[in-house]
Amino acid sequence: MTDRNLTDIDALIELMAKLPGLGPRSARRAVLHLIRKRALLLTPLADTLQTVAETARECLNCGNISTSDVCDICTSNKRATGEICVVEDVSDLWAMERTGVFKGRYHVLGGTLSALDAIGPDELRIPRLVDRVAAENITEVILALNATIDGQTTAHYIADQLHGNIRLTSLAQGVPIGGELDYLDEGTITAALQARKDI
């Protein structure tokens, strides 16, 4: 942009362009927008980023991202319902929380088993899940893993590890709300047909 070496503004554009969903052009647009809305957006964003950079960490218990060693869900007594919902990733936990329907606690695996990427049970917080089921009076483990091959392989492995007198469930498969049959794949329709219910 200038005769000199990289200025702070150029450096900011480069960093913003590394965010998912932003490229060089949209990063420039975002930076201009930030500079124009300094008091409303730039300063609050800089402060909040600084705070999060200092405080954000993984919950030692469940792997959720939190600003304390143990996350709010794990410390809340209200959430001690005896249910653990197992998810692959923090974004899946957030997606579950947005529904507001699940009242129990979570366990974030941090990925799925994958022979190709050499990810085994120890990379995935699975031993920690087995410990928690014993320690936290768990009665039901809900496997909310993605309906991919790796996700289902992981679900089978966890089911094997958790045999005993707890209930093991997984999310129902079927037609999404608002989904049109014409646009759904055969696998989903087959699953929906096999799990059909009386009305």
Add this chain to the structure above:
Amino acid sequence: MTDRNLTDIDALIELMAKLPGLGPRSARRAVLHLIRKRALLLTPLADTLQTVAETARECLNCGNISTSDVCDICTSNKRATGEICVVEDVSDLWAMERTGVFKGRYHVLGGTLSALDAIGPDELRIPRLVDRVAAENITEVILALNATIDGQTTAHYIADQLHGNIRLTSLAQGVPIGGELDYLDEGTITAALQARKDI
């Protein structure tokens, strides 16, 4: 996300979602990405944002965004070519600079004249442009305004103000490089035909 009020992470997602090009979903994805790449991305971004929030300002001379009172282009003697390129916005200045072809200085109007939005010459740094043309030994003013009605109205107004013994030019209009005639509007083709050149 939690039982408590808005956490810092939620606040960060809300702020990120206000950036152009990001919505709530992509803001969540960006924040998770930031937290995972703390050392590589989150901390540098927080630091750079803080610096820019403290130092970024408009160049007193040309309106470019800079980290000093007068921007690098205005202070550089190499850029004192006697040419001023008039642009609507800092993003246009950046677009011009990316070509690396223009060696002179800029003047950022900060918008276009608009009766509808009650934007007159005084809102637009036009008086400052007139002063600069007299003070900086300017021989040519290039009007690089957008080819919109407001942009062209502003160009005409500036041309009126700058009558005298300087050269006034505007960007050529025609077929963009790589452009296909079939996809161009009639106005562009008409302009390109009228400005046809011998080969």
